Amino acid sequence: MLDTIGVADINALFDEIPDALRGASLDRLPDGLPEQAISRLMRERAAADETGLCFLGAGAYRHHIPAAVWELTTRGEYYSAYTPYQAEASQGTLQLLYEYQSMMAGLTAMEVSNASLYDGASALAEAVLMAVRANRKARERRVLLADTLHPVYRQVVEAIVANQGIELEAIPAAEADGALDADSADGFGDVAAVVVQQPNFFGRLESVDALTDLAHAAGALLIAVVNPVSLALLKPPGMWGARGADIACGEGQPLGIPLSSGGPYFGFLCTRKAHVRQVPGRIIGRTVDLEGRSGYTLTLQAREQHIRRSKATSNICTNQGLMVTAATIHMAMLGGEGLRQVALACHHNTARLTAALTELPGVETVHEGPFFHERVIRMPGPAGPILDRLADRGLLGGYDLGGHSPQHRDQVLVCATEVITAEDIRHYAATLGAVLEELHHGQ
Amino acid sequence: MGNDALIFEQGSPGRRATAQAPGHLPAPDGIPAAFLRQEAPGLPEVSELQVVRHYTRLSQRNFSIDTHFYPLGSCTMKYNPRASNSLALLPGFLDRHPWAPTRCGQGFMACLWELQDMLAEVTGLAGVSLTPMAGAQGEFAGVAMIRAYHRARNDDARTEILVPDAAHGTNPATAVMCGFRVREIPTDSDGDVDMQALREAVGPATAGIMLTNPSTLGVFERRISEMADVVHQAGGLLYYDGANLNAILGKVRPGDMGFDVIHINLHKTFSTPHGGGGPGAGAIGVGERLLPFMPLPVVGRDESGEYHWVTEADRPRSIGRLSAFMGNAGVLLRAYVYARMLGREGMSRVAEFATLNANYLMTRLRQEGFQVWFRNRRASHEFIISFRREAREHGITAMDVAKRLLDYGYHAPTAYFPLLVPECLLIEPTETETREELDGFVAAMVAIRQEGIDDIDRLKGAPYAMPVRRLDEVRAARELDLAWRPGDNRTTDTSTATRRAK
Structure with a gap:
């Protein structure tokens, strides 16, 4: 090959790089490992990370994933394919993505869906940017975020829209209720968009019908942040209030994506057809080929960075295609009724869990009112040490709300999905009882 | 089908x-x-x-790397080792909840910390954050840090980002998302940035410049040190788009070229799968002066060797969080496995064989009479051929060739990018292909050109062997x-x- 090129050795191929720049020694890099050695190392590390029973939620949820989902998803034809720019050679991925868009449109009761964004939090940031672009009537670039929104989502929105001159303000929630008070809100003023999460960060259900109508009365677009599994049971954003939400987005992880320390997951974004040209990211459309057969292709690419450059709706290019592949297969496998059963099981298990835990002295629920599959529990003392002791016993007892606000340091957000059994719940209650007993006696 | x-x-x-x-x-x-x-x-x-x-x-x-040669310029479609996938899917990694305490995550965090360190070393920079979830988000983080840096110095007049006209579309789109105006810099006839134009463009409004090196034209920017001096002297910072890092891995480091901040497409250079469009990962590396602004979380290690999350409490000037948890964590594990399998020597082997394959394929195509666009330049890991002449003489366009290649079992190269070159294909064979595969591709190109000369209408109808015809x-x-x-x-x-x- 070197002879064909006409050079003496491989280093000659780098002769356009100035000598002064070359020759870093890379001392900090270790020697290469054969597959068997890296396999041994990774097995040891993975084994060290194995955790037992988990009652954590707060944005990522453990669900059963049918075996076929990842067996199919990791087929090389999906796993190692590129973005389907060459439509004729990518009909598999493209048809799957069209089916995904259809499923998400059905689940949210919205008209259109894109083909994914990075994760739930960044999808919300893109939704906020999109709403400000789409709402041409709004005089102010003001966006209201519910106080009951996931606090990390708020941080991500702040980081991503920071340089766009968008004002982010909070809608306060009643502390005791854990949800927004739609009745006492006297209008939202001049605002481009309102963000409401359902179920909210505390697991509570918001009065989404009234909030949607309030947002529309203020001339704002309503952005719904939703859990896709809950939508098999709860009213979908497209049906909220008199006119429905304008944008529905959220975290796709509960649809067949493993927890995997936080990623890769995927963000979804659905909206009305009228706003489709403001949507960020890829969209697949059905069309016909030269012979009139139906086929699938990327469409409306004039919104995207590779065509529109500095005037694109977003800089996003790579998305989360493989995660969407898994989610599509997962949704097809469960169907609407299967997904509804999962949602119901999560709800019932969380109800049973909180009933069992609150039988212990000093343990109580913090909010009344309807919830989906998470609830806030008040412990008889600071949650941190209690959760630590539970972890010592191989049990992750929930999310410590004190991490975001010190006044909530005795509060824990717990979640019991469909994978939790009655025995698991008894075990949690018994273990918590023992831990509280220990702490009470100062051990 | x-x-x-x-x-x-x-x-x-x-x-x-x-x-x-x-x-x-x-x-x-x-x-x-x-x-x-x-x-x-x-x-x-x-x-x-x-x-x-x-x-x-x-x-x-579908076409995929596992089934077809994929010489897609700028996308680095190389083999994704199966070990990376199966080891990232071990139950201990897969079932770990993102809010699980760090003591139940020391194995995972050790991998991330070592990956941060390896990427810092191979790019010649002071620190790395792994949170950006794709190249474009890495770009966003990088440019947002440039903005935060100038602001922290009360240098608010810097409102412009310079971008060469050959750049990826994500560069100008990112600059705008970060609140900057974009100023394009032209390219000279040899494929280098026009130095005179650059000197005239820089000034007190310059926040920075975004560069890909080797550039999207498939050639190394030879005057990079001089460019770095010009931009730095004007008070701007240099952003390195790591899309083409595969070409120089282990050979020359962006930090040594004078760059202040880079992103690395781990789904290109570190061989994590493209997955039909993602997920990727766009780790960023920074020099000393941008360290305080890095996106969070980052993995830290204390003296006892225990790993912890570096948060806002440690880095109050951070640009913040770009994902709910730790970016595309599972992709990072795949990149870690790949990097450990390569090791020190393997890193430069990547660049050597990627460059060898590209120059071999370019030479063979030139020998067969195809028009290599920068004929006096060395190819990096990719190169451009143009069908301007074939289009004029026979009506054979780059699109026709791209579509017909599918029938021959080759994924089409990147077509009509970069925008500066008429009727172009951007071809990147990567280091994982054999000589036989490259020779087969040359034979297909020759055969397709002949088909177009013999019967242009038939060529215009391609592809024929795919599940659908042109859509x-x-x-x-x-x-x-x-x-x-x-x-x-x-x-x-x-x-x-x-x-x-x-």
């Missing part, structure tokens, strides 16, 4: 994958009816076997059909049955 019905169209009311539901549970009594869904969500009603068969068949309607993209955009609805039945059961009978 027939025209498969949609999964929705294969269903029957009430049909279920019975193993996949937890039971028959009662409606909840604690949730008032106003909160509940009244109508079913319109998901498919199919059996488990139908799902498995449908998505297996759909997979067979009506105008119709796709004008008559938007973006989702199946209950009641749609364009592909009827009868036609499916007929097709299967054939």
Whole structure:
């Protein structure tokens, strides 16, 4: 090959790089490992990370994933394919993505869906940017975020829209209720968009019908942040209030994506057809080929960075295609009724869990009112040490709300999905009882 | 490969994958009816076997690295080692909740910390944050840090980002998302940035410049040190778009070239899968002066060797968080496995063989009479050929060649990018292909050109061997059909049955 090129050795191929720049020694890099050695190392590390029973939620949820989902998803034809720019050679991925868009449109009761964004939090940031672009009537670039929104989502929105001159303000929630008070809100003023999460960060259900109508009365677009599994049971954003939400987005992880320390997951974004040209990211459309057969292709690419450059709706290019592949297969496998059963099981298990835990002295629920599959529990003392002791016993007892606000340091957000059994719940209650007993006696 | 019905169209009311539901549970009594869904969500009603068969068949309607040579310029479609995947899917990694305490994550965090360190070393920079979830998000983080840096110095007049005209579309789109104006810098006839134009463009409004090196034109920017001096002297910072890092891995480091901040597409250079469009990972590396602004979280290690999350408490000037948790964590594990398998020596082997394959393929195509665009330049890991002459003389366009290559079993190279070169194909063979595969590609190119000379109409109709012929993209955009609805039945059961009978 070197002879064909006409050079003496491989280093000659780098002769356009100035000598002064070359020759870093890379001392900090270790020697290469054969597959068997890296396999041994990774097995040891993975084994060290194995955790037992988990009652954590707060944005990522453990669900059963049918075996076929990842067996199919990791087929090389999906796993190692590129973005389907060459439509004729990518009909598999493209048809799957069209089916995904259809499923998400059905689940949210919205008209259109894109083909994914990075994760739930960044999808919300893109939704906020999109709403400000789409709402041409709004005089102010003001966006209201519910106080009951996931606090990390708020941080991500702040980081991503920071340089766009968008004002982010909070809608306060009643502390005791854990949800927004739609009745006492006297209008939202001049605002481009309102963000409401359902179920909210505390697991509570918001009065989404009234909030949607309030947002529309203020001339704002309503952005719904939703859990896709809950939508098999709860009213979908497209049906909220008199006119429905304008944008529905959220975290796709509960649809067949493993927890995997936080990623890769995927963000979804659905909206009305009228706003489709403001949507960020890829969209697949059905069309016909030269012979009139139906086929699938990327469409409306004039919104995207590779065509529109500095005037694109977003800089996003790579998305989360493989995660969407898994989610599509997962949704097809469960169907609407299967997904509804999962949602119901999560709800019932969380109800049973909180009933069992609150039988212990000093343990109580913090909010009344309807919830989906998470609830806030008040412990008889600071949650941190209690959760630590539970972890010592191989049990992750929930999310410590004190991490975001010190006044909530005795509060824990717990979640019991469909994978939790009655025995698991008894075990949690018994273990918590023992831990509280220990702490009470100062051990 | 027939025209498969949609999964929705294969269903029957009430049909279920019975193993996949937890039971028959009662409606909840604690949730008032106003909160509940009244109508079913319109998901498919199919059996488990139908799902498995449908998505297996759909997979067979795809090109992929595992099945086809994919010389897609700028995308680095090299083999994704299977070990990276299977080791990232070990139960201890897969089942770990993102909020699990750090003591239940020391194995995972050790991998991330070492990956941060290896990437810092191989790029010649002071620190690395792994949170950006794709190249474009890495770009966003990088440019947002440039903005935060100038602001922290009360240097608010710096409102412009310079971008060469050959740059990826994500560069200008990112600069705008970060609140900057974009100023384009032209390229000279040899493919280098026009130095005179650069000198005239820099000034007190310059926040920084975004560069890819080797550039998207497939050549190394030879005066990079001089450019770095010009931009730095004007008070701006240098951003390195790592899309083409594969070409120089282990050979020359962006930090040594004078760059202040870079992103690395781990799904290119570190061989994590493209997955039909993602997920990627866009780790960023920074020099000393941008360290305080890095996106969070980052993995830290204390003196006892224990790993912890570096948070806002440690880095109050951070640009913040770009994802809810730790970016595309599982992708990072795959990149870590790949980097450990390569090791020190393997890193430079990547660049050597990628460059060897590109220069070999370029030479062979030139020998066969194809027009290499920068004929006096060394190819990096990719190169451009132009069909300007064939288009003029025979009507053979880059698009025709790209589509016909599919029939020959080769994924098309990147076509019509960069925008500066007429009728171009950007070809990147990567280091993992054999000489035989490259020779086969040359033979296909020669045969296709001859087909076009002999019968241009036949070439214009390509592809013929794919599941569909060329698609009506105008119709796709004008008559938007973006989702199946209950009641749609364009592909009827009868036609499916007929097709299967054939």
